[in-house]
Amino acid sequence: MKLNKYVDISTLDREAKKDYIDRHSAFLNCEAEAEAGKKFKVNVRVGDEYMHPDDADHYIAYVQLWNGEKMLAQANFIEGAMGNAPQNLEVDFYIVPTKNMKLTAYAFCTKHGLWESDMKEVVVK
Amino acid sequence: MKLNKYVDISTLDREAKKDYIDRHSAFLNCEAEAEAGKKFKVNVRVGDEYMHPDDADHYIAYVQLWNGEKMLAQANFIEGAMGNAPQNLEVDFYIVPTKNMKLTAYAFCTKHGLWESDMKEVVVK
Amino acid sequence: MKLNKYVDISTLDREAKKDYIDRHSAFLNCEAEAEAGKKFKVNVRVGDEYMHPDDADHYIAYVQLWNGEKMLAQANFIEGAMGNAPQNLEVDFYIVPTKNMKLTAYAFCTKHGLWESDMKEVVVK
Amino acid sequence: MKLNKYVDISTLDREAKKDYIDRHSAFLNCEAEAEAGKKFKVNVRVGDEYMHPDDADHYIAYVQLWNGEKMLAQANFIEGAMGNAPQNLEVDFYIVPTKNMKLTAYAFCTKHGLWESDMKEVVVK
Numbered sequence: 001m002k003l004n005k006y007v008d009i010s011t012l013d014r015e016a017k018k019d020y021i022d023r024h025s026a027f028l029n030c031e032a033e034a035e036a037g038k039k040f041k042v043n044v045r046v047g048d049e050y051m052h053p054d055d056a057d058h059y060i061a062y063v064q065l066w067n068g069e070k071m072l073a074q075a076n077f078i079e080g081a082m083g084n085a086p087q088n089l090e091v092d093f094y095i096v097p098t099k100n101m102k103l104t105a106y107a108f109c110t111k112h113g114l115w116e117s118d119m120k121e122v123v124v125k
Numbered sequence: 126m127k128l129n130k131y132v133d134i135s136t137l138d139r140e141a142k143k144d145y146i147d148r149h150s151a152f153l154n155c156e157a158e159a160e161a162g163k164k165f166k167v168n169v170r171v172g173d174e175y176m177h178p179d180d181a182d183h184y185i186a187y188v189q190l191w192n193g194e195k196m197l198a199q200a201n202f203i204e205g206a207m208g209n210a211p212q213n214l215e216v217d218f219y220i221v222p223t224k225n226m227k228l229t230a231y232a233f234c235t236k237h238g239l240w241e242s243d244m245k246e247v248v249v250k
Numbered sequence: 251m252k253l254n255k256y257v258d259i260s261t262l263d264r265e266a267k268k269d270y271i272d273r274h275s276a277f278l279n280c281e282a283e284a285e286a287g288k289k290f291k292v293n294v295r296v297g298d299e300y301m302h303p304d305d306a307d308h309y310i311a312y313v314q315l316w317n318g319e320k321m322l323a324q325a326n327f328i329e330g331a332m333g334n335a336p337q338n339l340e341v342d343f344y345i346v347p348t349k350n351m352k353l354t355a356y357a358f359c360t361k362h363g364l365w366e367s368d369m370k371e372v373v374v375k
Numbered sequence: 376m377k378l379n380k381y382v383d384i385s386t387l388d389r390e391a392k393k394d395y396i397d398r399h400s401a402f403l404n405c406e407a408e409a410e411a412g413k414k415f416k417v418n419v420r421v422g423d424e425y426m427h428p429d430d431a432d433h434y435i436a437y438v439q440l441w442n443g444e445k446m447l448a449q450a451n452f453i454e455g456a457m458g459n460a461p462q463n464l465e466v467d468f469y470i471v472p473t474k475n476m477k478l479t480a481y482a483f484c485t486k487h488g489l490w491e492s493d494m495k496e497v498v499v500k
Contacts, residue, residue: 001441001443001444001446001479002444003378037208037210039212039215054221055306056305056306056307056329057306057329057330061328061446066376068376069376069377069487069488069489070203070205070485070486070488071203071376071436071483071489072202072203072205072206073200073201073202073203073206073216074200074201075198075199075200075201075216075218076198076199076200076201076326077197077198078195078196078197078198078311078360079306079307079329079360080195080197080307080360081197081198081218081220081221082220082221083162083220083221083222083223084223085162085221087164087221089219090164090219091198091200091216091217091218091219092216092217093200093206093216094214094215094216095206095207095208096179096206096207096208096210096212097208098208098209104376108446110328110329110330110445111445112444113444113445114444114446126316126318126319126321126354127319128253180431181430181431181432181454182431182454182455186321186453191251193251194251194252194362194363194364195360195361195363196251196311196358196364201451203436203485204431204432204454204485205432205485229251233321235320235453235454235455236320237319238319238320239319239321287458287460289462289465304471320453320455321453322452322453322455322456323450323451323452323453323456323466324450324451325448325449325450325451325466325468326448326449326450326451327447327448328445328446328447328448330445330447331447331448331468331470331471332470332471333412333470333471333472333473334473335412335471337414337471339469340414340469341448341450341466341467341468341469342466342467343450343456343466344464344465344466345456345457345458346429346456346457346458346460346462347458348458348459
């Protein structure tokens with residue numbers, strides 16, 4: 001498989017392409033700094049400006065959260081969890097950092113494969 | 126396997142038993158009412174007053190969220206995600222209801238099996 | 251949720267009921283004895299005489315293998331893996347026992363919930 | 376994360392490097408031809424000539440099977456399933472092809488990340 005990556009959609013011309021890339025991309029939302037040994041919330045959301053279908057044969061089946069080469073957590077969804085209508089699937093993971101992190105998230109669409117978020121560095125004090 | 130269930134720990138005498146039951150139990154936190162077709166946040170937390178270890182050979186490996194007989198989502202964790210120290214693992218799922226729900230959560234401990242939360246009815250309008 | 255269990259279908263009258271119960275039930279196939287420290291094959295199959303659909307909105311989404319209160323492995327499937335036609339989904343797990351085991355398997359149908367196999371004792375020498 | 380790939384270990388000098396690469400790599404074993412609509416067995420095995428530890432803090436936590444950009448199945452393991460000793464973890468998936476496939480497998484080590492197998496084309500008649 002190939003690892004699809006987000007492209008800044010403001011640089012794209014075609015509406016269909018903006019929509020396709022945005023609605024599949026994983027976005028990581030979290031603070032830039034964390035405290036060692038304390039719970040730290042990381043929101044993973046699929047799609048920023050566009051929503052992905054939640055059809056039985058076409059939906060987001062899982063998201064993963066990684067720190068460098070180590071996967072921390074994976075959330076699997078059964079179709080219908082998003083109400084069988086377009087949505088921005090999201091999940092909040094709570095992790096406990098011990099040192100600086102390089103977080104990345106992934107989203108898997110049952111028709112269009114795996115999508116990687118931008119990497120986000122978190123300073124842990 | 127057997128489905129372990131939460132017991133009100135204030136009814137228990139022994140401290141070790143309170144700790145054992147509380148730290149393994151899944152707790153569902155969400156509003157009692159939801160709007161049909163809108164995202165609805167459901168927090169699943171393992172342990173209320175006591176924390177569970179996150180040791181390599183003894184940790185919470187997954188939590189599941191069910192609506193009646195249908196599983197909606199499952200989040201798997203790799204040991205270390207909680208910092209290898211006692212914690213209350215938690216995750217926020219965002220689901221989209223279409224009608225009234227009967228939610229239940231489960232937590233799986235790699236040493237002490239599967240634990241079922243109380244069931245929570247959510248009225249969907 | 252409730253744990254549905256296999257019922258000997260030869261004791262049932264109605265064809266629809268035999269079909270419903272059989273096609274959802276998990277069946278464990280393995281030797282009755284195993285050698286400690288050696289790989290041991292355990293086949294988990296869903297349905298014995300009847301097949302389950304593999305429709306996008308109705309399929310077997312996962313099977314689990316447990317030894318007593320410890321889950322050993324879980325295999326998740328994306329719809330379509332069974333060709334979008336009725337089948338007996340199966341998977342072979344290879345585990346390495348160290349002492350006597352009490353194996354149980356589970357199958358989850360996206361419409362009809364969780365089904366538990368009969369428990370199988372394996373003597374480990 | 377990066378996708379580690381198998382390198383023919385006979386081209387490598389250092390024993391430690393051969394061992395490291397071989398024991399993490401996923402290997403796909405299946406026939407080169409399949410019949411449309413019939414169950415087709417695909418063995419995924421981690422390591423060919425070398426074995427990977429099954430320690431609580433260092434083990435193979437999952438393998439995935441993909442056809443092109445579509446994941447078909449993922450098997451997750453709890454540490455100890457391989458007996459807490461070095462082994463070649465393996466699993467047999469049974470899938471039902473409808474047209475030619477390009478299969479790839481992945482293995483995830485909790486310390487050393489994700490490893491991709493060689494791609495295997497299967498002609499489906």
